[in-house]
Each structure stands twice: as C-alpha cells, then as structure tokens.
Amino acid sequence: GPNREVYQSPFDFGLSYRIPSRECHEQGKSLSVMRNVRKTVLNEFNKKETCFSKMPVAQCPEGFRATRWETRDMEFHCLPSELDITRKYIELHKTKPLDMMAKKRTDRV
Secondary structure, rough: OOOOOOOHHHHHHHOOEEEOOOOOEEEEEEEEEEEEEEEEEEEOOOOEEEEEEEOEEEEEOOOOOOOOOOOOOOOOEEEEOOOHHHHHHHHOOOOOOOHHHOOOOOOOO
C-alpha cells in the first residue's frame, strides 16, 4: 500500500490507495480514511478486551457518517482493555492505520 502496508486481499490493497470520496460526508465535506476496525468485547472470563482488525479498511472519520457500507469477515487481534499498550493503540488508531496488527495472532473473526 501507499504507506508500505502488506495486504492479503487485492480488494484491501486497492482501497489503501483510495482518495477522499462522497461516501463520507457532512456539511459539504467529504473524506474517507484507512483505519483498523476497533471493537470492545467481553472475553470468556468476562473481562473487557479491545480488538483491532489486522488489516485497515476505508472508514469515515469521527464525526462523519457513511452513506454506504458492506459486511465482510475480518480477523481481529485482541488485548486486555486496561493495559497501557492498549490505550496507546487506541490513541494511535485515531490518527493512522495500525500496521503492526497485520503480524499479530488472530484472536477473533
């Protein structure tokens, strides 16, 4: 990809070169960004985990809304939510794709 990411899917590779579009818009502004999907789940011990997709996908930035979306299976790497490194990844996630997730183990699909 444009930031030296390695993609397993040609579709994801193509999206990495995506330019801003009308798919994400609010008040006349339009923009889509490549970010890892982030979700919080409870693990089998009823503890909170923060999971990041191993590959980034095109998303609307915070404060914008999607006018179109699709569903697909994704691999996620999960970490205990209370760890300092998890909080660091959450902050970093807001600004850029988390390239390091591609090489992490898959915990959820």
